Amino acid sequence: MHAVIVLGGDLPGETLLRSCLQVCDLSIAADRGLEAFAAAGVTPDLMIGDMDSVRPEVLRQYEGQAEQRRLNCIKDDTDGVDALDVAIARGAERITLLGALGGRLDHALANLMLLIRAHQKGAFAQILSEDVRIVRVNGETTLHGAKGDTVSLLPLGSARGVTIGGFFYPLCGGDLDCSHPLGVSNVVTEEEARVSVADGDLLLFHYYAAQHVKE
Numbered sequence: 001m002h003a004v005i006v007l008g009g010d011l012p013g014e015t016l017l018r019s020c021l022q023v024c025d026l027s028i029a030a031d032r033g034l035e036a037f038a039a040a041g042v043t044p045d046l047m048i049g050d051m052d053s054v055r056p057e058v059l060r061q062y063e064g065q066a067e068q069r070r071l072n073c074i075k076d077d078t079d080g081v082d083a084l085d086v087a088i089a090r091g092a093e094r095i096t097l098l099g100a101l102g103g104r105l106d107h108a109l110a111n112l113m114l115l116i117r118a119h120q121k122g123a124f125a126q127i128l129s130e131d132v133r134i135v136r137v138n139g140e141t142t143l144h145g146a147k148g149d150t151v152s153l154l155p156l157g158s159a160r161g162v163t164i165g166g167f168f169y170p171l172c173g174g175d176l177d178c179s180h181p182l183g184v185s186n187v188v189t190e191e192e193a194r195v196s197v198a199d200g201d202l203l204l205f206h207y208y209a210a211q212h213v214k215e
């Protein structure tokens with residue numbers, strides 16, 4: 001089962017949102033993410049959050065049209081954490097997060113951490129925007145048709161036994177640590193590029209051309 005969660009950062013454009021909704025089984029608007037659905041003229045399956053950031057007129061537009069899970073403003077978890085947990089509880093094994101970047105830097109970092117949370121709960125999650133795809137490297141990741149694209153590899157904490165092939169800057173069995181951003185701005189030099197990691201939480205940032213959005 002594939003779930004799409006739209007968060008309240010830089011909201012996705014209509015083209016990206018609709019392309020993701022076409023291949024998902026469950027769509028969730030987390031707080032201000034509802035405004036992306038409104039702009040595209042579509043209705044999510046579920047509205048979730050404390051709704052402190054979405055415009056009142058947009059919230060009124062969808063009340064009664066979609067299932068709503070209203071959260072207390074005084075809470076420990078972010079709306080994104082709650083949305084992710086609900087999606088996994090409903091059977092999602094693959095999750096696409098939109099609107100996860102932009103806005104406040106701490107919010108963007110918190111959304112990157114959702115990739116790790118999903119992995120720990122047995123699901124695969126990715127962050128998509130119009131120009132980048134971000135994933136946690138689960139053992140090995142292969143990029144197809146990405147020659148010339150820019151890729152950064154950054155660990156949350158440390159990542160050990162990192163090996164990459166098909167890139168301008170090679171690495172074989174190396175260790176990456178969050179105190180040294182060694183993996184920033186590599187370039188794919190082959191039609192097929194591989195990244196593998198033996199242990200740790202390694203995030204792959206793939207800045208792509210438009211044709212890579214559905215990868």
